[in-house]
Amino acid sequence: MNQTKVIITDKLTKRFGGFTAVDAICFEVTKGEIFGFLGANGAGKTTAMRMLCGLSFPTSGKAMVAGFDVYKENEKIKQNIGYMSQKFSLYEDLTVKENMQLYGGIYGKSNAFIKQKTESILTELDIKKEANVLVKSLPLGWKQKLAFAVAIFHEPEIVFLDEPTGGVDPVARREFWNMIYNAAATGVTVFVTTHYMDEAEYCNRVSIMVDGKIEALDTPHQLKQTYNAGSMDDVFLKLARKAVRTGD
Amino acid sequence: MNTIINQEGNYNPPPLGDGGMDAVVVKNISKTYGKKKEVQALNNISFSVNPGELFGIIGPDGAGKTSLFRILTTLLLADEGAATVDGFDVVKDYKAIRKRVGYMPGRFSLYQDLTVEENLNFFATIFNTSIEENYDLIKDIYVQIEPFKKRKAGKLSGGMKQKLALSCALIHRPSVLFLDEPTTGVDAVSRKEFWEMLRRLKDQGITILVSTPYMDEAGLCDRVALIQKGKIMSIDSPEAIVNAFPYPLLAVKSVNMLPLLNELKLYDGLKDAYVFGEYHHAVLKNDNAVTGLKEYLEAKNFSVEINPVRPNIEDCFMMLMKSVSSEAQKQDV
Numbered sequence: 001m002n003q004t005k006v007i008i009t010d011k012l013t014k015r016f017g018g019f020t021a022v023d024a025i026c027f028e029v030t031k032g033e034i035f036g037f038l039g040a041n042g043a044g045k046t047t048a049m050r051m052l053c054g055l056s057f058p059t060s061g062k063a064m065v066a067g068f069d070v071y072k073e074n075e076k077i078k079q080n081i082g083y084m085s086q087k088f089s090l091y092e093d094l095t096v097k098e099n100m101q102l103y104g105g106i107y108g109k110s111n112a113f114i115k116q117k118t119e120s121i122l123t124e125l126d127i128k129k130e131a132n133v134l135v136k137s138l139p140l141g142w143k144q145k146l147a148f149a150v151a152i153f154h155e156p157e158i159v160f161l162d163e164p165t166g167g168v169d170p171v172a173r174r175e176f177w178n179m180i181y182n183a184a185a186t187g188v189t190v191f192v193t194t195h196y197m198d199e200a201e202y203c204n205r206v207s208i209m210v211d212g213k214i215e216a217l218d219t220p221h222q223l224k225q226t227y228n229a230g231s232m233d234d235v236f237l238k239l240a241r242k243a244v245r246t247g248d
Numbered sequence: 249m250n251t252i253i254n255q256e257g258n259y260n261p262p263p264l265g266d267g268g269m270d271a272v273v274v275k276n277i278s279k280t281y282g283k284k285k286e287v288q289a290l291n292n293i294s295f296s297v298n299p300g301e302l303f304g305i306i307g308p309d310g311a312g313k314t315s316l317f318r319i320l321t322t323l324l325l326a327d328e329g330a331a332t333v334d335g336f337d338v339v340k341d342y343k344a345i346r347k348r349v350g351y352m353p354g355r356f357s358l359y360q361d362l363t364v365e366e367n368l369n370f371f372a373t374i375f376n377t378s379i380e381e382n383y384d385l386i387k388d389i390y391v392q393i394e395p396f397k398k399r400k401a402g403k404l405s406g407g408m409k410q411k412l413a414l415s416c417a418l419i420h421r422p423s424v425l426f427l428d429e430p431t432t433g434v435d436a437v438s439r440k441e442f443w444e445m446l447r448r449l450k451d452q453g454i455t456i457l458v459s460t461p462y463m464d465e466a467g468l469c470d471r472v473a474l475i476q477k478g479k480i481m482s483i484d485s486p487e488a489i490v491n492a493f494p495y496p497l498l499a500v501k502s503v504n505m506l507p508l509l510n511e512l513k514l515y516d517g518l519k520d521a522y523v524f525g526e527y528h529h530a531v532l533k534n535d536n537a538v539t540g541l542k543e544y545l546e547a548k549n550f551s552v553e554i555n556p557v558r559p560n561i562e563d564c565f566m567m568l569m570k571s572v573s574s575e576a577q578k579q580d581v
Contacts, residue, residue, distance in 0.1 A: 039435070040435040040437050040438065041405070041406050041407060041433075041434060041438060042406075042407070140309045140310050141308075163433065166432065166433060166461070167308055167309035167432065168309065168461075169311075169565075170463060170562050170565055171522075171569055172308070174523055177523065181506065195435055195436065195439075196462075198524065201525040201526040202523065220526060221526070231526075232525070236436050236437075237436060237440070240435065240436065240437045241437060243437075
């Protein structure tokens with residue numbers, strides 16, 4: 001197995017005035033890994049993710065993402081990662097095909113690449129008939145799958161998924177995780193947040209943030225043993241209940 | 249029928265309308281959107297909710313939950329069908345209903361530039377009451393945000409906004425409370441706390457209709473309606489829905505989970521198989537298939553752990569979804 005580290009953080013910290021949102025977090029993510037990034041609302045997940053995506057400069061500490069430094073090479077990071085959130089990912093008033101052309105174009109891909117990749121996604125998702133349909137008219141489960149395909153359209157090293165499956169029906173949710181597995185098998189690293197604790201079980205490793213710090217990081221199996229818990233839900237409750245600060 | 253507002257401070261619901269004793273009755277409600285009515289949000293829905301019941305509407309986004317809530321809170325007209333709340337008709341008696349229900353929409357809808365206290369005062373005043381009069385009802389919830397009462401609502405965290413919205417929805421002592429996806433996007437700890445608050449409100453005699461996409465919350469309701477694509481697939485107590493699961497269900501685990509799932513799907517006696525946390529769930533056709541499964545997998549060189557498990561609501565939901573869609577396919581042919 002390839003042991004390349006695609007994310008390395010060392011005491012990564014972000015302060016807003018006197019408030020330490022992310023408090024000296026240290027972890028590494030291996031290429032092709034599905035890494036679950038959990039935490040209660042307000043634990044600092046979003047702030048940490050924004051730093052890793054090159055959208056926000058850390059106050060102190062170090063981080064390398066896809067081989068690039070978050071301070072000096074944040075533009076390079078953006079070119080080498082994909083991002084998808086439940087709240088926004090696709091343009092509803094563009095067609096399926098237009099969305100792919102737009103994202104391909106933004107990432108500077110050639111017309112030939114875009115054409116070939118578009119075809120392969122339409123085939124893979126079995127949505128050839130819907131290629132020229134506006135995204136807003138697609139069922140939610142399809143949109144989510146399409147959004148994921150678009151997030152990795154430019155073949156990034158890492159894809160960040162911020163609560164990708166919120167509100168999706170249980171069958172579509174499982175189909176979505178199937179896509180995640182397939183992507184990881186091709187070497188894409190998946191960094192994912194979720195409020196569904198059963199999904200934490202599908203990750204290779206899981207970190208749990210509490211009050212800006214990473215309180216636990218291990219395989220789901222090992223976490224359950226360490227915290228003497230029957231499920232990841234129990235592990236999460238045991239850790240998150242320790243939180244002092246509240247809210248988003 | 250004029251003295252709808254209760255001025256006494258103790259719980260003493262005003263007289264009901266003439267549409268019967270149930271807290272909520274929905275009869276054959278349908279709702280479509282679009283010029284050509286191409287989007288069917290609700291498709292001939294009927295159910296009723298008993299007074300004092302904690303009733304869950306469980307379904308994914310786009311199932312029709314919000315349309316249903318907006319019809320019952322008199323904010324949207326149905327295309328067809330009828331509904332009453334506390335015996336009042338949602339069309340004819342909309343004014344009476346608005347005075348006696350509390351509604352917490354899915355999207356935060358309070359005044360962002362008013363403070364916590366100002367928002368609560370505003371809603372109390374609109375309903376011709378005061379914070380003091382009904383303080384006992386919201387106390388549990390409001391004390392948690394009271395330290396921030398001078399803060400603008402727009403500056404609150406998600407969890408605090410949720411508590412303020414619930415306080416505002418309760419300030420006039422509604423007899424029926426509608427909560428549209430109050431726990432969406434909320435972490436597991438806060439979700440648990442929110443449901444504990446709902447139980448306490450139920451103990452005060454308030455009827456609660458709550459919608460959620462989280463299947464695990466179904467077990468916290470007295471009864472639930474499982475809804476998908478505008479249709480109710482099942483209505484019953486969570487216990488009864490689980491008991492009605494018609495097939496043997498097994499949890500299967502091995503070192504290599506992905507190949508295991510593929511192999512399971514090829515098994516003759518299999519109805520369905522899908523990932524379920526650290527296990528795969530295998531729905532089998534009958535008891536013979538259960539006995540044969542271990543042998544089958546061991547013949548394929550899997551060393552497996554197999555345990556019979558009790559289905560949960562998510563298993564039931566998927567089973568119902570699949571049987572509904574295969575029925576629909578039969579009708580298309």
